[in-house]
Amino acid sequence: MKVTPDIIRYEFIGTAAQVAQSNHSGYLGLSGRVIGETKNTFTINSEDKLKSIIKDSAVFNFTFNDGTIVEIDGKLLIGRPEDRLKKSIKRLW
Numbered sequence: 001m002k003v004t005p006d007i008i009r010y011e012f013i014g015t016a017a018q019v020a021q022s023n024h025s026g027y028l029g030l031s032g033r034v035i036g037e038t039k040n041t042f043t044i045n046s047e048d049k050l051k052s053i054i055k056d057s058a059v060f061n062f063t064f065n066d067g068t069i070v071e072i073d074g075k076l077l078i079g080r081p082e083d084r085l086k087k088s089i090k091r092l093w
Contacts, residue, residue, distance in 0.1 A: 008076050009084050012062065013037055017044055020071060021059040027051075039080045 018031035030051060036043035041052045042060070053060075055074035063069050077084070 007070055008072065011081065012042065012077075013081075016063040017042065018061045018063075019053060019058050020061045022053075023057040024054075027053055027058055037081050040078060042074075 012034045013036065015034050016031070017034050019027045019029065022028050030044065030046055030053065032044040032046035032051070034042050035045045035050070040056065041054055044051050044053060053074075055077050058074045059071060060074060060077075061069055061071050
């Protein structure tokens, strides 16, 4: 998978995720599949428990089907998934 700034427009439901950094110590290292997304949270199925992670307070490592791992700051992902498609993206690199 080619990683571009458009990655924030990706549909994350079904993707493997891990919390790499967080202001909340209980979220650190939490991993599992993203099963839901709202404007401000991801719901992750971790060890058969559902955990809601606030996007604004975490940095996520997403592992895509082809094995690509991408680290994304949750602040870039705030907003409803359908609204992120319309969002203009500032080039990050």
